[in-house]
Amino acid sequence: MLVLSFTQFSENLNDFLLNSGISQNQISRDLGLSQSQISDWKNGKGVRLSKNAKMVSEYIETYRNSNNKQLPRSLQNTIHNFCRGSKEKYEKLERIIQALNEIT
Structure with a gap:
């Protein structure tokens, strides 16, 4: 990138x-x-791109090109709130996700 x-x-x-x-x-x-450096960048504090910023850009690009992606944080929170410690709900949701993975 x-x-x-x-x-x-x-x-x-x-x-x-x-x-x-x-x-x-x-x-x-x-x-x-x-x-704190990442937080500064996130908040727009900075004026130039250092080698560390380029390293973060490469990290982002590598992640986006990988097949090992995590769910967005908002979806992780929704799942957590839905399950609320219920093993039964978690297992049902896990089966739904597996079924969806098979059809996509």
């Missing part, structure tokens, strides 16, 4: 965090960066 400006990078990072299910904390752990 070619990042043309810091603004575009920040917008891309925000979109990724919102839709991927990956947290700022996970990115910082995976790449060995400080969470």
Whole structure:
């Protein structure tokens, strides 16, 4: 992915965090960066793209091209709220997801 400006990078990072299910904390752990640096980028604080920002862009691109994707955080929260500790509900939902995976 070619990042043309810091603004575009920040917008891309925000979109990724919102839709991927990956947290700022996970990115910082995976790449060995400080969470505060990722938070600054997310909030548009910065003026230039460092090698660390380019590393995050590559991380995002690799994730988007992989088959090992997580559910968006909003969907994870919905599932968690639906199940509320019920093993029976979780198992039913798991069967639904498996069936959907088979038809897609």
